[in-house]
Amino acid sequence: MTTAADRARTWVSGRDRSLWVAAGLIVLAVLYPSLVESLQDLPLIGDFVPSVSGMVVMLAFTTMAIGLNVVVGYAGLLDLGYVAFYAAGAYTAGWFASQQFDQWTFHFGSVGIVKSLPGIHLSVWLVLLIAGLFTLVVGILIGLPTLRLRGDYLAIVTLGFGEIVPQFVRNADEEGIGFDLTHGAFGIAPIDSLGFGSLGERLGLPESFQTSTDRAKWFYLTAVLILLITVFCSVRLRDSRLGRAWIAIREDETAAAAMGVPLMRTKTWSYAIGAFFGGVAGAFYSSFRSGAFPADFYFNISVFLLCMVILGGMGSVWGVILGGMLLAYLNVEGLSTIGAKIQDAGLDFDPTKYQFGIYGLIIVAMMLFRPTGLIPERRHAIELEEGVHDTPFYDVTTEATLTDRDPSDD
Amino acid sequence: MTEQDGNLVEVTDLRKEFGGLVATNDVDFTIPRGAIVALIGPNGAGKTTFFNMLTGVYKPTSGSIVFDGVEVSDLPPHAITALGIGRTFQNIRLFPHMTAVENVLVGMHCRLHSGIIGSILRTPKVRQEEREAVDRARELLVYSGLPRRHRERAASLPYGDQRRLEVARALATDPKLLLLDEPTAGMNPQETADFTAFVSRVRDERGLTVLLIEHDMKVVMGVSERVTVLEYGAKIAEGTPHEVQRDERVIEAYLGKGATTE
Numbered sequence: 001m002t003t004a005a006d007r008a009r010t011w012v013s014g015r016d017r018s019l020w021v022a023a024g025l026i027v028l029a030v031l032y033p034s035l036v037e038s039l040q041d042l043p044l045i046g047d048f049v050p051s052v053s054g055m056v057v058m059l060a061f062t063t064m065a066i067g068l069n070v071v072v073g074y075a076g077l078l079d080l081g082y083v084a085f086y087a088a089g090a091y092t093a094g095w096f097a098s099q100q101f102d103q104w105t106f107h108f109g110s111v112g113i114v115k116s117l118p119g120i121h122l123s124v125w126l127v128l129l130i131a132g133l134f135t136l137v138v139g140i141l142i143g144l145p146t147l148r149l150r151g152d153y154l155a156i157v158t159l160g161f162g163e164i165v166p167q168f169v170r171n172a173d174e175e176g177i178g179f180d181l182t183h184g185a186f187g188i189a190p191i192d193s194l195g196f197g198s199l200g201e202r203l204g205l206p207e208s209f210q211t212s213t214d215r216a217k218w219f220y221l222t223a224v225l226i227l228l229i230t231v232f233c234s235v236r237l238r239d240s241r242l243g244r245a246w247i248a249i250r251e252d253e254t255a256a257a258a259m260g261v262p263l264m265r266t267k268t269w270s271y272a273i274g275a276f277f278g279g280v281a282g283a284f285y286s287s288f289r290s291g292a293f294p295a296d297f298y299f300n301i302s303v304f305l306l307c308m309v310i311l312g313g314m315g316s317v318w319g320v321i322l323g324g325m326l327l328a329y330l331n332v333e334g335l336s337t338i339g340a341k342i343q344d345a346g347l348d349f350d351p352t353k354y355q356f357g358i359y360g361l362i363i364v365a366m367m368l369f370r371p372t373g374l375i376p377e378r379r380h381a382i383e384l385e386e387g388v389h390d391t392p393f394y395d396v397t398t399e400a401t402l403t404d405r406d407p408s409d410d
Numbered sequence: 411m412t413e414q415d416g417n418l419v420e421v422t423d424l425r426k427e428f429g430g431l432v433a434t435n436d437v438d439f440t441i442p443r444g445a446i447v448a449l450i451g452p453n454g455a456g457k458t459t460f461f462n463m464l465t466g467v468y469k470p471t472s473g474s475i476v477f478d479g480v481e482v483s484d485l486p487p488h489a490i491t492a493l494g495i496g497r498t499f500q501n502i503r504l505f506p507h508m509t510a511v512e513n514v515l516v517g518m519h520c521r522l523h524s525g526i527i528g529s530i531l532r533t534p535k536v537r538q539e540e541r542e543a544v545d546r547a548r549e550l551l552v553y554s555g556l557p558r559r560h561r562e563r564a565a566s567l568p569y570g571d572q573r574r575l576e577v578a579r580a581l582a583t584d585p586k587l588l589l590l591d592e593p594t595a596g597m598n599p600q601e602t603a604d605f606t607a608f609v610s611r612v613r614d615e616r617g618l619t620v621l622l623i624e625h626d627m628k629v630v631m632g633v634s635e636r637v638t639v640l641e642y643g644a645k646i647a648e649g650t651p652h653e654v655q656r657d658e659r660v661i662e663a664y665l666g667k668g669a670t671t672e
Contacts, residue, residue, distance in 0.1 A: 232530075233530050236529055236530045236531075236532060237526065237529055237530060240524060240526075240529030240530075240536075240540075241515075241519065241522050241524050241529065241540075242524075242526060242529060243529075244508075244512060244515055244516050244519070245516065245519055247505070247507075247508060247512075248505050248508065248516040248519075251505035251506060251507060251508065252503050252504075252505055252506075254467065254487075254503065255499065255503040255504070255505065256505075256516065257466075257467075257486070257487040257488050257491075258465055258467070258487050258491060258497055258499075258503075259491060259516050259517045259519060259579060259580075259582075259583060260488050260491035260492055260517070260519045260520030260521075260583050261488055261516065261519050261520075262486070262488040262489075263486075263488065269526065273526070
């Protein structure tokens with residue numbers, strides 16, 4: 001046990017430390033595209049260093065995992081249908097930044113394409129926001145009927161929605177609903193690229209990322225920015241009145257309601273906010289790969305994202321970033337790199353064939369050895385007063401009567 | 411009738427059935443403003459069911475509950491809390507992994523206003539509201555007899571402190587009526603005496619009305635001004651502690667038939 005002053009000091013330095021770590025990671029992340037080549041030349045580990053475009057995919061999925069963490073980690077609502085939000089975001093990008101609706105021609109801030117191209121072409125930056133908001137509404141619509149359920153029942157119904165959405169996008173074409181909304185099994189492609197347009201060109205920035213020589217780098221930097229904003233919002237919300245209510249619901253729903261927390265509204269907000277980030281990440285990712293295809297939106301994505309959250313540590317933002325990057329890395333490049341190494345060694349084993357078995361093993365191992373995740377959530381006290389408030393808040397006269405308390409406890 | 415007198419709670423013909431079991435059988439019940447009222451009865455008499463109906467956890471099968479002029483029997487729990495009923499639970503139900511301060515802050519939820527955008531941007535208004543809320547939470551903890559350990563997880567507090575924390579959290583909802591469900595269960599005589607004094611003090615200083623469920627007759631007789639006795643879901647007696655103590659049906663309910671004649 002330490003004194004109050006000591007505790008306050010360690011807390012402040014702990015806070016400083018995580019700020020420094022965060023700042024260092026951001027700098028490293030921004031420099032990554034210029035470092036990657038020298039990293040890949042390193043002996044032994046060089047082959048395992050992910051490429052910049054691999055990193056884009058990893059970051060996009062990690063952003064979704066952070067969004068899912070709001071629902072699963074903070075509010076404790078098991079959502080097995082998060083892929084629905086990913087799909088909603090991706091298709092919003094398809095609707096507002098491609099030739100999908102070629103009966104209309106409307107351009108607003110589009111980059112890298114001729115102005116006469118039919119279809120709705122909004123600036124993809126704007127589309128990211130629209131996708132977030134549209135998905136937020138989808139989240140509310142899915143949430144309102146389902147969030148009355150608790151625990152396993154909620155999980156089953158979200159699982160249902162996770163199945164309905166890909167079936168819907170697969171069938172919502174001329175034949176299915178009489179209006180070509182999603183272009184059925186073919187998906188929507190090409191989707192416009194992010195870019196800085198003619199204004200950017202004058203500043204020496206690429207007009208369109210897709211046609212730029214540094215395509216991967218620019219998408220990568222955008223992905224880093226989106227992840228940072230997501231993490232920032234997620235952390236701010238966690239430490240707010242709303243975040244407290246989420247955690248209270250996770251801890252004891254009945255008690256939370258009795259303390260004045262409106263259950264439906266609070267849960268629906270967690271759904272909506274989780275959906276928002278899923279939508280933004282989905283729209284971004286579909287702009288990066290220039291298409292939205294129904295085969296991408298299956299149940300395994302929901303489970304994959306949930307694995308990231310569980311592996312990292314439910315509710316822990318740092319943990320989910322780590323878990324997300326790790327699993328996404330294995331999925332994007334890691335397993336095939338490892339497989340190539342194994343085959344070089346003369347063994348006939350291809351780990352990419354068993355990827356879900358491998359993720360399953362990882363989860364089982366985590367549950368056995370470290371059930372709280374790689375970086376467990378540390379429930380920090382909310383100290384708006386920068387840590388100085390730990391000085392006892394009582395007068396000495398009361399203290400004298402509290403004989404059963406050890407003064408060093410505080 | 412002025413604001414200060416009259417009844418804060420008026421319950422009429424309140425009935426709750428669980429399948430064939432009648433847990434609360436057409437109970438009429440009033441709580442005068444500013445009083446400390448005790449609800450007693452043998453185990454299974456329907457006391458906690460009654461509490462749960464008052465706080466919206468259960469919907470009554472029939473009957474009405476009027477709190478401060480508002481019919482509350484159809485409202486969800488959080489709306490009832492917002493109207494001014496704060497409660498504790500028979501088996502302590504704190505948020506175990508949240509700190510003491512955070513527990514109290516959750517209690518203030520319905521009195522705070524910061525929204526999503528404000529929380530993300532952490533506007534000066536939100537910061538100030540949070541700062542004031544934390545200060546008030548700490549004051550409430552001190553007031554409730556928890557001068558320290560504010561940043562410890564609720565689960566790691568000793569039992570008596572957890573009980574106090576639950577009261578602090580209930581007070582944070584800024585209630586007009588405080589419901590205490592067996593607050594002294596598991597306390598030693600000294601703690602019980604302290605707690606009893608505390609309840610009277612809260613009532614006097616904060617102008618609350620208190621309804622408590624209690625098994626410890628010393629507490630009931632010591633602190634309450636009116637006592638209502640339930641048995642098998644029905645009200646069998648009501649009055650001052652003195653009257654109730656002498657009521658034959660009450661003695662019978664507790665000690666069995668024949669106890670009065672010996």
